[in-house]
Amino acid sequence: MNLARQGIAVDVDYVKAQYNSLSPQIRKDAKIILLPVAAQSGVVYGMNNKTGAVVPFQFARASGATFFDSDKNMQPIGANIPRIDYGNYSDDAKLLIEKTATNLISDSADFSRWGGSVLCTMDESTADGFENYWKIEKNVNSSSESITYNPGVTISGSAEYVLRIYVKKGSSDKIALGMYVEAGSGWGASPDSTARIISGSGSLSQAQGSMWTVSDLTDDGALVEITRNILPTDTGSVVIFIYPDTAASFDQGAYNFIASAQLEMNIRSTSYIPTSGSTATRSADLLAYTLPDDCEVYLKTTRQETTLQKQAGIWNLHEDLNNEGIIALAIL
Numbered sequence: 001m002n003l004a005r006q007g008i009a010v011d012v013d014y015v016k017a018q019y020n021s022l023s024p025q026i027r028k029d030a031k032i033i034l035l036p037v038a039a040q041s042g043v044v045y046g047m048n049n050k051t052g053a054v055v056p057f058q059f060a061r062a063s064g065a066t067f068f069d070s071d072k073n074m075q076p077i078g079a080n081i082p083r084i085d086y087g088n089y090s091d092d093a094k095l096l097i098e099k100t101a102t103n104l105i106s107d108s109a110d111f112s113r114w115g116g117s118v119l120c121t122m123d124e125s126t127a128d129g130f131e132n133y134w135k136i137e138k139n140v141n142s143s144s145e146s147i148t149y150n151p152g153v154t155i156s157g158s159a160e161y162v163l164r165i166y167v168k169k170g171s172s173d174k175i176a177l178g179m180y181v182e183a184g185s186g187w188g189a190s191p192d193s194t195a196r197i198i199s200g201s202g203s204l205s206q207a208q209g210s211m212w213t214v215s216d217l218t219d220d221g222a223l224v225e226i227t228r229n230i231l232p233t234d235t236g237s238v239v240i241f242i243y244p245d246t247a248a249s250f251d252q253g254a255y256n257f258i259a260s261a262q263l264e265m266n267i268r269s270t271s272y273i274p275t276s277g278s279t280a281t282r283s284a285d286l287l288a289y290t291l292p293d294d295c296e297v298y299l300k301t302t303r304q305e306t307t308l309q310k311q312a313g314i315w316n317l318h319e320d321l322n323n324e325g326i327i328a329l330a331i332l
């Protein structure tokens with residue numbers, strides 16, 4: 001790729017490794033190849049597979065966003081700048097293409113503004129080098145000691161909510177957290193909720209409905225995701241509860257650490273959207289390329305590996321993607 005003429009530095013050995021990871025057939029038949037190796041404001045660079053010439057794909061995003069760099073540290077990035085990411089959805093290098101999303105938590109990083117009765121103080125450590133952890137500590141000898149957040153979003157009909165948050169070992173290597181419906185199904189039934197550890201170490205057990213216990217936490221922390229299905233009969237609002245140690249613990253002084261909370265109306269969490277005093281929305285990533293002829297396209301992302309039949313003209317790639325990252329693309 002002749003990117004030096006564009007003033008863009010790339011790791012040649014890395015580009016070669018990414019290229020050689022493609023199948024021999026793709027390397028033989030592809031006319032244009034796009035790999036997550038080079039981008040700048042408003043453009044992602046692919047290459048002509050026959051000549052090595054740079055091929056620009058048009059990119060836009062009306063807001064800033066976040067991504068994980070190659071050292072797995074979270075970084076902010078400005079509007080219209082593509083994100084070559086190493087932590088969201090997978091550890092692969094990828095070009096993030098996400099739809100519009102809103103963090104319904106108005107204070108995602110300042111837990112002193114949340115409700116509840118626990119003691120809450122900022123810690124010096126950070127989650128993935130981005131925002132500070134906060135220490136949450138049981139103030140009295142009571143199992144109800146928790147930190148809570150009510151986004152004030154009125155439930156209307158069936159919906160899905162997803163919470164993602166960093167949690168870390170404190171005096172206990174356990175922490176309990178979940179989403180409670182104020183009027184209706186409460187914690188919900190077991191099938192109404194799922195949970196997973198996105199990154200880091202820990203194990204999950206379902207305490208009750210959408211209340212989950214994260215155990216075996218370490219000092220390195222873990223990024224946890226919990227989903228909650230809202231039933232048609234539910235009303236009121238979804239309230240987040242987080243209990244140091246466990247929801248059944250009476251251990252006054254027990255503490256854990258939490259950071260960077262996000263609540264979305266979605267089935268799966270997307271990249272982190274920081275907030276301070278109000279909710280915030282990340283605009284959609286828009287990627288486009290003009291196809292000169294009808295063609296077949298090979299597409300490998302964090303969610304799919306497929307071939308597409310595309311007609312000549314403007315191809316809005318984001319319309320074929322749903323909150324995922326492009327690992328490789330070849331126009332055949």
